[in-house]
Amino acid sequence: MLLLALDTATPAVTVALHDGERVLAESRQVDARRHGELLLPAVDRVLAEAGVKLDAVTDLVVGVGPGPYTGLRVGLVTAASFGAALGIPVHGLCSLDGLAHAAALDTPFVVATDARRKEVYWARYDADGRRLTEPAVDRPADLAEQVAGVPAVGAGALLYDAVFTGVRRDGPEHQSGAALASAAVRALAAGEELLPPRPLYLRRPDAQVPANYKVVTPR
Known part of the structure; x- marks a missing residue:
């Protein structure tokens, strides 16, 4: 196996290559x-660092979000294009799961990323880093009772540390391609079915047809 992982759901643009046993190379740049x-x-x-060509890749995994529309689509479209050109499977993985894998905590915890608009994308995880809840988007103040004192990682938890009072400042802030790849390899080895490579949107689009919009057609 040579699995290429991509994620652009957070401000981090991150890529990693995994051979089924270890991460061979990783790149991460934070620029939203x-x-x-x-x-x-x-x-x-x-690929250059690992000394392989793109046509040697056997699997792709891409972070499906949740995340902002524009950035998220970049990774998904790129992964789909590579998959079609190479004729290899493209797997999706919740981007919060990659952060959970990187956290490597031994107690139940929360992952929260910055959803902008004074909101966070978040989910709960067990002590083994497995997600217990569906990803959600909420205002931090609405989560205060649920997350107070609970260990938390991610840019959203750091940004709203008055609510995420158990935030782990030594934990991962942004996505890691290496963690995403490792999480995917673990899931595939366990025979788990990953997500389809489609964007996980938790909001309605900003552009909407006005409620009083009238269609004008020629007679």
Whole structure:
């Protein structure tokens, strides 16, 4: 197995290559405005560092979010394009699960990323890093009773540490391609079915047809 992992659901543009036993190479750059510009050069760097060509890759895993529309689509479209060109499977994985894998905590915990608009994307995990709840988007204040004192990792927990009072400042802040790849390899080895490579959106789109919109057709 040579599994290439991509994730652009957070401000981190991250790529990693995993051979089924270990991570061979990883790239991560944090820049919320340059996902499209940074991703393909990152893939080239990772493959060059590992000393392999793209056509040697046997599997792809891509973070499906939750995340902002534009950045998230960059990784998904790139993974789909590689998969179609190479004729290999493309797996999806919740981006919060990658952060949970990187956290490596031995107690139940929460992962929260910055959803902007004064909200967070978040989910609960057990002591083995397995997700217990569906990903959600909420205002931090609405979660205060649920997350107070609970160990928490991620940029959302750091940003709203008055609510996520158990935030682990030594934990992962942004996504890691290496963690995403490792989580995918573990799941595949256990025979688990991963997600389809489709975006996990938890909000309605900003652009909507006005409620009083009238269609004008020529007679």
